[in-house]
Amino acid sequence: MSYIKPAFHHPSLKPNKVGYLKKDYRGVISTLCAGCGHDSISGAIVQACYEISLEPHKLAKLSGIGCSSKTPTYFLSNSHGFNSVHGRMPSITTGANMANKDLIYLGVSGDGDTASIGMGQFVHAIRRNLNMVYIVMNNGCYGLTKGQDSATADFGSISKEGNANPYQAIDLAGLALELNATFVGRSFSGDKNQLVPMIKAAMSHPGFAFLDVISPCVTFNNTKTSTKSYSHVRDHIEATSTLDYVPFEEEITVDYPEGESAEVELFDGSKIHLSKLAPDFNPTDRFTAVNRLHEAKSKGQILTGLLYINPESKDLHNLMGTSDKPLNQFKQKDLCPGSTKLEEINRAFR
Amino acid sequence: MENEIIVNDLVVRFANVNGTGSASANEMFAKSIFRMGIPVTPKNIFPSNIQGLPTWYEVRISEKGHLGRRAGIDILVGVNPQSLKRDIESVTPGGYFVYDSSKKLHEEFIRTDINYIGIPMIKLAMEHYPVPRLQQLLKNMIYVGAVATLIDMEIEVLKEVIAEQFAAKPKIIPSNYQALELGINYVKEHFEYPLNIRIKRCDNVGDAILIDGNTACGLGAIYAGATVMAWYPITPSTSVAKAFETYCKKLRIDEDGKKKYAFVQAEDELAAIGMVIGATWNGARAFTATSGPGVSLMNEFIGLSYFAEIPVVLINVQRGGPSTGMPTRTQQADLISSAYASHGDTKHVLLFPSSPAECFEFTIKAFDLADRLQTLIMLISDLDLGMNNHMSPPLAWDDDKKYDLGKVLSAEDLEEMKEDFGRYLDVDGDAIPYRTIPGTHPTKGSFFTRGTSHDEYAKYSESGEVYLRNVDRLAQKWETAKTLVPEPEFYQKENRSNVGLLFFGTTTYAAVEAMERFEEEDFMIDSIRVRAFPFHQQVEKFIEEHEQIIVVEQNRDAQFRTLLINELDINPSRLISVVNYDGMPITAKAIQSGIKEKLAVST
Ligand SMILES: Cc1ncc(C[n+]2csc(CCOP(=O)(O)OP(=O)(O)O)c2C)c(N)n1
Ligand code: SF4
Ligand SMILES: [Mg+2]
Numbered sequence: 001m002s003y004i005k006p007a008f009h010h011p012s013l014k015p016n017k018v019g020y021l022k023k024d025y026r027g028v029i030s031t032l033c034a035g036c037g038h039d040s041i042s043g044a045i046v047q048a049c050y051e052i053s054l055e056p057h058k059l060a061k062l063s064g065i066g067c068s069s070k071t072p073t074y075f076l077s078n079s080h081g082f083n084s085v086h087g088r089m090p091s092i093t094t095g096a097n098m099a100n101k102d103l104i105y106l107g108v109s110g111d112g113d114t115a116s117i118g119m120g121q122f123v124h125a126i127r128r129n130l131n132m133v134y135i136v137m138n139n140g141c142y143g144l145t146k147g148q149d150s151a152t153a154d155f156g157s158i159s160k161e162g163n164a165n166p167y168q169a170i171d172l173a174g175l176a177l178e179l180n181a182t183f184v185g186r187s188f189s190g191d192k193n194q195l196v197p198m199i200k201a202a203m204s205h206p207g208f209a210f211l212d213v214i215s216p217c218v219t220f221n222n223t224k225t226s227t228k229s230y231s232h233v234r235d236h237i238e239a240t241s242t243l244d245y246v247p248f249e250e251e252i253t254v255d256y257p258e259g260e261s262a263e264v265e266l267f268d269g270s271k272i273h274l275s276k277l278a279p280d281f282n283p284t285d286r287f288t289a290v291n292r293l294h295e296a297k298s299k300g301q302i303l304t305g306l307l308y309i310n311p312e313s314k315d316l317h318n319l320m321g322t323s324d325k326p327l328n329q330f331k332q333k334d335l336c337p338g339s340t341k342l343e344e345i346n347r348a349f350r
Numbered sequence: 351m352e353n354e355i356i357v358n359d360l361v362v363r364f365a366n367v368n369g370t371g372s373a374s375a376n377e378m379f380a381k382s383i384f385r386m387g388i389p390v391t392p393k394n395i396f397p398s399n400i401q402g403l404p405t406w407y408e409v410r411i412s413e414k415g416h417l418g419r420r421a422g423i424d425i426l427v428g429v430n431p432q433s434l435k436r437d438i439e440s441v442t443p444g445g446y447f448v449y450d451s452s453k454k455l456h457e458e459f460i461r462t463d464i465n466y467i468g469i470p471m472i473k474l475a476m477e478h479y480p481v482p483r484l485q486q487l488l489k490n491m492i493y494v495g496a497v498a499t500l501i502d503m504e505i506e507v508l509k510e511v512i513a514e515q516f517a518a519k520p521k522i523i524p525s526n527y528q529a530l531e532l533g534i535n536y537v538k539e540h541f542e543y544p545l546n547i548r549i550k551r552c553d554n555v556g557d558a559i560l561i562d563g564n565t566a567c568g569l570g571a572i573y574a575g576a577t578v579m580a581w582y583p584i585t586p587s588t589s590v591a592k593a594f595e596t597y598c599k600k601l602r603i604d605e606d607g608k609k610k611y612a613f614v615q616a617e618d619e620l621a622a623i624g625m626v627i628g629a630t631w632n633g634a635r636a637f638t639a640t641s642g643p644g645v646s647l648m649n650e651f652i653g654l655s656y657f658a659e660i661p662v663v664l665i666n667v668q669r670g671g672p673s674t675g676m677p678t679r680t681q682q683a684d685l686i687s688s689a690y691a692s693h694g695d696t697k698h699v700l701l702f703p704s705s706p707a708e709c710f711e712f713t714i715k716a717f718d719l720a721d722r723l724q725t726l727i728m729l730i731s732d733l734d735l736g737m738n739n740h741m742s743p744p745l746a747w748d749d750d751k752k753y754d755l756g757k758v759l760s761a762e763d764l765e766e767m768k769e770d771f772g773r774y775l776d777v778d779g780d781a782i783p784y785r786t787i788p789g790t791h792p793t794k795g796s797f798f799t800r801g802t803s804h805d806e807y808a809k810y811s812e813s814g815e816v817y818l819r820n821v822d823r824l825a826q827k828w829e830t831a832k833t834l835v836p837e838p839e840f841y842q843k844e845n846r847s848n849v850g851l852l853f854f855g856t857t858t859y860a861a862v863e864a865m866e867r868f869e870e871e872d873f874m875i876d877s878i879r880v881r882a883f884p885f886h887q888q889v890e891k892f893i894e895e896h897e898q899i900i901v902v903e904q905n906r907d908a909q910f911r912t913l914l915i916n917e918l919d920i921n922p923s924r925l926i927s928v929v930n931y932d933g934m935p936i937t938a939k940a941i942q943s944g945i946k947e948k949l950a951v952s953t
Contacts, residue, residue, distance in 0.1 A: 057796065060632070060788045073798055073810070080788035081798040082631060084624070085650050091580075091616070091624025096788070098578045098612040098625065099634035103789050121624070124617040323608040327577040328633035328787065330610055332753050335575040337601045339747045345569065345597075346744040349559035350385075 017053035025049045025056060027074040032067055037189035037215030037230075038137045042074045044192055045106070045135075048199035049076065059104040060096055064089040064118060067144045068110035068137035068215070087118025090125035093132050094316075100326040101317045104203055105132035112142040115151040115170045126179045126208050131315035133202040133209045136172055137189070139217035140228035147220025158225040173212040173307060174293050177286060182313035183209035184289070185306045188233050189216065193242075198306060200245040207313035214302065227302070238296050240281050240305030283309050358388050358413035360424040360547045362497065365437045366490075367430045369401030375490035376407040377739070378515055379497070382508040384560050384741065386551045389415040391859070393738050393935065398585070398677045404433040413552055417741055418860030419935040424547050425501070427493055429471065434459060446545060448497060450489075467541060469496045474532045479525070488529035495533025502544035504551065505534065559706075559744050563735040564639075566706035566745060567665050568593025570713025571637055572601060573747055576663070578636035580614045580625035582644060585677050586733035587667040590639035591615075619644035623651045623662065630661045631799060633758070633787035635717050637663035642671045642684045645691060652726055653692030654801040656824070659774070659783070661720035661756070665713065665729045667736040670933045679933025680733035682855055683905035688728050689883055689913055695821060699727045699831050700883040704858040706742040709735065712881075715836065721756035723831055724782060732904075734935045735856045757784040764794040773797040773808040774820060781826035828884060835882035838889050841865060842876050849949070850896035851877040854910065856935060857902050863938035864945070875900075875945075883913065890918050900945055902928045904936055 013022050025046040030039050049059070056078035063069035065086035072081045084092045093107050114122045114136050125134065140153040147160050151170045158164055173186045183205040187195045195213065202209035214233050216222050222229045227236070282288055289307040296303035323330075362379075366372035373394070380392040391410040397403040410420050427448045428437040434449075435458075441447050443463040449455060451468025460466075471492045475485040491512075498508055509527060516523050537543055567590045571579065581591040595613050602610040612629075616622035622638045629636035640648070645666055655662045668684045670676030690697055699719060701712040709731060716727040757778075764771065764786065771794060774783050783806075786795035797808040804820065805811045841862070853861040858879055865877055878892045893899055893914070901911045908927040915922050928944035930936035 055792055057789050057792045062628075078793055078796050080786075080796050082628075083798065083800040083802070084627075085654055085801060088620060088624045088651065091621040092628035092631070094614065094621070095578060095580065095625035095628025095630075095636060096632040097628075098614065099629040099632035099636070100789060103632075120617055121621055124621065128614075317612075320612060321607075321609050322612055323604045323610050324606065325604075327610065327612060330575075330577060332575055334610065335577065335602070336573055336747075336753075339749050341601065342569075342573070342745055342747045346557075346559050349561040350557075 016050055018055050020050065020053070020056070022046065022050045024078060025076055027072070027077045030071070030074040032070070032074075033219045035218040036067065036143075037139060037213075037217070038068050038071050039074070040189040040192070041135065041137055041195070041213055041215055042071045044189075044195040044199055045075050047192070047196045048203070051196065052200050052203065054104070054203070058102070059106055061106045061108065062089050062093050062096065063108040064110070064113035065144070066110035066113050066142070067217075068139075069108060069113055071137070072106075072108055087113050087116070088121055089113070090118065090121035090130070090134070094125060094128070094130055097130055097132060097316070098322075099328045101131070101322070102326050106203075107132050107134045109134065109136050110143070111136055111138045111140060111150040111152040111172070115172060123175070123179055126176055126181045126210070128316045129182055129207040129313060129319065131207055131317070133199070133205075133211065135199075135211045135213055137215040138172065138212055138228065139215050139221050140226060141217055141221040143217045143220060147217070152228075154227045157227055158223060160220050160223070171293070171297070173210070174290070176210040176212075177290050177293070177308055180286075181210050181308070182207040182310040184212075184308045185210070186212045186214070186302070186304045188214045188237060188302075188304060190230065190233070191237075191304070194239065194304060197243045197245040201243065201306065201309075204245075205309065205313065207310070207315045233302060236301045238301040238303050240283075240292065240303060240307065243306050283307065284311060354546060356547045357550050358411055358552060360411050360501070360549075361420055361422060362409045362411070362425045362427065362501070363423045363437075363440070364407040364427045364493075365430045365433050366405050366407065367432070368396060368399060368403055368405040370490070371487045372405070372429070372490050373407065374515065375494050376409075378508065378511045379494050380409045380739065381560060382498070382503060382511045383409070383411055383549060384555060385507045385511065386504055386549065387553045387555050388413060388549055388551070389417065389554055389558075389741050390560070391417045391419070391738075391740065393419060393734070395934070396678050404430050411549060413554055415554055415741075416859070416863045416938070418863050419937050421937050421939060425497065425545075427497055429489070429493060438464070446500070446547075448493065448500070467496075467500065469493060469533065469536055471533075474536065475529070478528070478532065484525070488525060491526050491529035492533040492536075495530035496537045497533075498530075499534045499537040499543055500541070500545050500548075502548040502550065505530075555741060557744055558741045560739045560741055561706045561745075562589070562737055562739050563703065563706045563709040563731050564589040564667065564737060565593040566709035566742075567639065567713045567729065567731065567736070569597055569745060570710040571663075571717075572597050573710070574635060574714040574717035575753055576635045576637050576717065577610065578612045578614070578626065578629035578634050579638065580616045580622040580629075580636070581638050582616050582619045582622050582640065584619075584641045584644050586669050586737045587639040587641045587644070587665065589737065590665050590667065619647040620651065623648040623664070626662050626664075627651060627655055627660050630720070631788075635663075635721075637665065637717070639665035639667065641667050641669050642687070643674065645684060645688060649692045652698070653694060653696055655726045656692065656696045656698065657694070657801055658799050659724040659785070660799070661724055662726040663713070663716045663720050663729070664726060665731065668730065668732040676933045678733070680856070680935055681904050681931055681933065682730075682732055682857070683909065683931065685730070685903075685905070685909040685913060688730060697828060697884070699723065699725065699835060701727065701729050701836065702854040702881050702883075703729065703731060703735065704855050704879065706735070706740050707745055710745040712836070718754040719831075719834060722754050722782070722834060723827060724756060724785060725827070725831075730855065732856055757782060759784050759786050759790070759795060761791045764791045767794070770807065771795050771797070772806040774804060774823075775806040776823055780830045781823045782830060832884045832886060835884065835886060837886045838881055838892070839879040840877070840892075841879075845876050845895055847875045848897040849875045850892060850899045851875050851902065851945075852880060852892075852899050853877070853902040854880040857904060860936045860938045860941055861902055864941040867938060867942055883917075885914070885917055893918065893920060893924075898924055898926055898949075900926045900928055900948065902936070902941055902944070904930050906931045
């Protein structure tokens with residue numbers, strides 16, 4: 001759909017630090033099914049961008065194909081967007097990021113888009129520690145092609161047709177951890193309090209920030225037996241900790257009793273506070289995260305929260321040693337070596 | 351025949367085992383001839399393997415400047431026991447077989463109609479060098495010295511080339527010189543030299559350079575201002591990436607020692623072209639290089655770039671297909687799959703360079719055209735052009751040239767604009783819309799790029815009418831492309847025959863030679879070299895002006911002919927095809943006999 005939402009908004013909504021109202025972060029009206037988890041995640045993205053006072057044109061939103069990949073039209077209309085081809089959002093984002101290191105790259109994908117057709121590109125984006133936020137709107141099925149099981153559908157879960165899934169599920173958060181992703185979080189579309197700060201933290205992470213967000217498909221996968229349904233997730237959720245993200249400039253002293261909060265300083269000086277800490281949980285310890293993930297799974301629970309963050313993350317530009325200036329800013333005079341140099345090159349071939 | 355002295359017109363072929371260091375020795379041999387002012391065409395005929403299989407290096411030496419392959423081997427240097435029989439059989443009657451006589455040649459290898467020159471290569475090497483690996487390497491210099499003396503090469507030139515080759519490791523120069531002398535002296539002591547087929551300094555190379563097309567493409571991308579390259583290794587395109595990176599390290603480092611380029615070895619070709627699309631969408635010049643199998647994988651993204659109108663430069667270095675095919679042999683067999691790559695109604699601009707200088711020029715042109723037309727441009731090279739050294743005019747750059755970055759709106763443009771920005775709106779009547787780069791302006795110019803049907807304002811639409819407007823504009827853009835692509839080259843001032851010869855790419859060398867031969871026989875035909883698809887109007891005109899057109903190409907199914915019939919609506923009976931597709935570059939002889947045969951049949 002191509003019409004803009006009506007422009008009235010609550011008078012108490014104040015412009016943020018860069019002068020934008022929350023409505024400036026919205027997109028066109030969603031055409032997804034009413035109640036689709038994906039819409040809630042779009043809402044959380046809007047909220048997060050508004051709260052961190054992001055200038056919308058400093059972000060590029062990219063996606064693959066699927067109901068989930070349609071969502072970038074439903075948020076941030078003032079940002080450039082790219083709805084690419086099925087499973088290939090990571091490569092488009094890699095190229096875009098290579099061209100301009102100064103934008104924030106928000107990639108949106110589905111579980112089909114990431115865990116099947118796009119698995120190759122997903123794992124390689126992790127391997128390169130591409131500086132981006134990668135959100136999987138995980139509903140355990142292929143929504144757009146009408147509900148087939150995806151590779152994240154749990155073993156034994158019953159599909160709409162009534163068949164039990166005979167295959168093992170791929171746990172994307174576990175996989176990302178295994179591959180040394182530098183930021184891994186899991187949340188639930190219906191848990192804004194957890195999701196919004198997690199998105200904010202992911203955006204300031206200098207490297208690959210992966211968010212696996214369980215997002216029920218009300219049309220094809222919201223049966224009681226599905227582990228990606230609203231009722232199942234609400235009944236089985238276990239959070240590692242509550243998350244609070246504090247941008248560098250507006251750091252306020254937070255008074256958490258010793259031992260009940262953990263603070264992680266990010267690259268740009270901003271901080272993440274974790275409170276109500278689950279026993280023994282340290283988000284910079286990958287092994288604990290992996291263990292907790294397995295434990296929760298064995299108890300039939302879905303572990304959510306910020307599972308891991310590597311505060312020393314170095315992104316792809318750092319690894320490659322590219323110029324501080326974005327590559328798309330260089331002009332002909334900076335790039336073309338000219339005819340004298342070419343004559344010298346020619347001479348070497350005589 | 352015995353005593354007839356033939357100067358500067360011969361083919362020398364080296365038969366080696368790959369992975370034994372012969373390649374660089376052979377290259378120095380060819381380069382030295384070039385330094386003596388004599389046109390040379392070296393060709394590497396290599397297996398898809400790293401070590402232990404037969405490999406050949408063929409050098410055609412032609413004072414007249416014929417740069418195509420010529421059948422018939424005058425001197426064969428056979429140092430590979432595996433291929434000995436075949437190698438001996440391949441020598442032209444009256445020619446020479448130079449071999450390692452450390453072991454006696456078996457009776458069955460003796461032909462009475464050729465000459466044998468035995469040099470105890472490995473024996474000499476073993477006598478002088480203790481280390482086996484060194485014996486192996488310097489054996490190569492021994493045969494180079496021997497052949498150089500046999501054909502009367504200027505040894506000083508050869509030494510100069512060797513010194514340059516090993517400039518980075520000067521310590522090994524003396525041992526190479528010594529090995530060279532071993533070969534030279536053995537010939538001097540045991541044979542009459544020079545042979546009746548020999549070389550002599552001349553002045554026929556002018557300011558030409560000896561370079562491969564892939565290096566020229568890599569350099570072209572640097573001169574065109576490409577900052578992002580994404581690729582996946584595949585023969586014969588890999589050296590494009592290698593050249594780009596090697597020269598970037600020298601030419602593209604900023605004041606802080608950091609790189610003004612990103613060089614990404616992707617996980618596969620799908621990712622490689624995805625990265626290129628992402629980078630150009632975001633305002634950098636970016637490109638990829640691949641070969642047939644890679645292009646096949648890229649097809650879905652190629653359609654996206656066509657429909658979403660995103661500039662892409664793709665260098666397609668063709669090899670023998672189908673499937674994995676003949677990965678180390680040459681063909682021009684990806685023409686249809688390139689021209690119409692991807693699903694739906696798609697067609698793409700192709701450029702056909704025929705020399706390294708043109709590889710350089712057309713790579714730069716490809717970037718300008720991609721930005722101007724906002725579409726994918728494919729540079730169609732092949733293994734022969736890409737991986738073999740060719741005598742070529744020097745690479746040329748005009749310092750007054752400005753990149754054509756096409757229609758990109760700046761923040762100021764957007765600020766001044768009164769009307770709404772329409773990403774796919776044809777404002778100028780040339781069917782090319784304006785684009786904006788992410789991050790340009792806080793509130794203006796953002797749009798949503800998608801491969802689904804969209805209206806002039808980039809909004810999703812399923813309306814048939816909107817769809818038609820868009821794809822019909824793309825068809826009109828194709829018409830604009832015809833006016834921008836390189837025009838064909840003609841080989842006559844005005845038409846003089848009603849038969850026309852049409853060719854493109856690496857077929858050119860052999861076609862030009864065939865034309866000369868025909869002229870010597872007073873058989874006049876007109877010729878045209880096509881340099882781009884879509885076909886320039888002059889191509890159409892040339893075809894109209896001739897009753898019969900002979901289309902020469904290097905694939906089985908006459909794909910170029912099909913493109914002509916399809917695009918220009920030509921009566922197929924007027925297009926006679928001469929093809930060569932055994933994986934070896936076409937020869938003038940094959941073209942001559944092909945034409946004679948076909949014309950005899952059709953008249
Ligand atoms: C190459 C290709 N194959 C298949 C499709 C069809 N297709 C569209 S969306 C989709 C699955 C999407 O599933 P997911 O990523 O989980 O997104 P969801 O709709 O569940 O949000 C498929 C298979 C396609 N668009 N492209
Ligand atoms: S089909 Fe499922 S995933 Fe797609 S929009 Fe509807 S609820 Fe959402
Ligand atoms: Mg899904």
